[in-house]
Amino acid sequence: MYDWLLFLHVSCAFAMVAGELLFATVFIARARLEGWAAAASLSRLSNLGEVTVTIGSIGVLVLGIWLAIYVDGYELWDGWIVAAIVLWAIYGAAGTRSRRVISRARDGAAELSAADSNTSAVPRVLALRVLIFAAILLLLLDMIFKPGA
Amino acid sequence: MLALIRPDSWNLPLFVHVLGAMVLVGCLVCAGGALVIGWRRDSGALTWLAFRTLLLGALPGYVVMRIGAQWVYSREGFHGKLDAAWIVIGFLTADLGALLLLVTLVLTGLAARKLRAAGSGTSALGRAGGAIALVLVVAYVVAIWAMTAKPA
Numbered sequence A: 001m002y003d004w005l006l007f008l009h010v011s012c013a014f015a016m017v018a019g020e021l022l023f024a025t026v027f028i029a030r031a032r033l034e035g036w037a038a039a040a041s042l043s044r045l046s047n048l049g050e051v052t053v054t055i056g057s058i059g060v061l062v063l064g065i066w067l068a069i070y071v072d073g074y075e076l077w078d079g080w081i082v083a084a085i086v087l088w089a090i091y092g093a094a095g096t097r098s099r100r101v102i103s104r105a106r107d108g109a110a111e112l113s114a115a116d117s118n119t120s121a122v123p124r125v126l127a128l129r130v131l132i133f134a135a136i137l138l139l140l141l142d143m144i145f146k147p148g149a
Numbered sequence B: 001m002l003a004l005i006r007p008d009s010w011n012l013p014l015f016v017h018v019l020g021a022m023v024l025v026g027c028l029v030c031a032g033g034a035l036v037i038g039w040r041r042d043s044g045a046l047t048w049l050a051f052r053t054l055l056l057g058a059l060p061g062y063v064v065m066r067i068g069a070q071w072v073y074s075r076e077g078f079h080g081k082l083d084a085a086w087i088v089i090g091f092l093t094a095d096l097g098a099l100l101l102l103v104t105l106v107l108t109g110l111a112a113r114k115l116r117a118a119g120s121g122t123s124a125l126g127r128a129g130g131a132i133a134l135v136l137v138v139a140y141v142v143a144i145w146a147m148t149a150k151p152a
Helices: A002-032 A039-070 A079-106 A109-119 A121-145 B008-037 B043-075 B085-118 B124-149
Strands: none
Touching: A002 A039, A002 A079, A002 A121, A002 B008, A002 B043, A002 B124, A039 A079, A039 B008, A039 B043, A079 A121, A121 B008, B008 B043, B008 B085, B008 B124, B043 B085, B043 B124, B085 B124
């Protein structure tokens, strides 16, 4: 049971990172692929990221809590587990906000340029992407080093 | 419950190993997804994107993952004799995976170059590269199972 919980928990973490890398790749590609007329395909790639991030991020939290309850020696109120839940919440909030800005912008090329010029969507998304990857990096450090455990 | 009894000195190499593996698998999913979506349309743009993702993401990720693997292997005191099945699975997927990663990188690079010159169309090389990338993703999921479940 423990082995399967851990495998699924780690797999969900990999799926979460894969989805975020997909979003980052699409974000960079949108700027670099002008003239290729690949906007629709990039949206499909972005949808794949949406699926992997949703499954991965929910799975990693649910299975992580399950593991904390299941394993003797871990408690939900352990410092490193509380830190992980807080980091997950920061990651989730930044991810949701970032995807909202991107989906508003990807509705059309005209809207994208309007968003770029009027509300500076690109720097905001960039800042949120940095926050997302910083939270993921801290989550990984927390999971491996387990400070205070 | 290895996580509960793991010595602190294993943590840094394990962190390097897992970080590299996450970048590697994530970039393979990106590249494989782009190549599969590009099988029928926008093949040039998506093949170019997949090639860049493999070259700038998956390949460095592989190097970091493999360095971390060797580092944690030596820290854990293994010496290459009578290694457990999960270690053999890890080495097999890593080393055969390196070969397949290089093959998919070359195929995707050639396809991207051809499609850029042609301006449109699709490429069998790109499709083959996409199929190999997805095979690698499956192989690495098996490796994740071996690393976490640690079969005897």
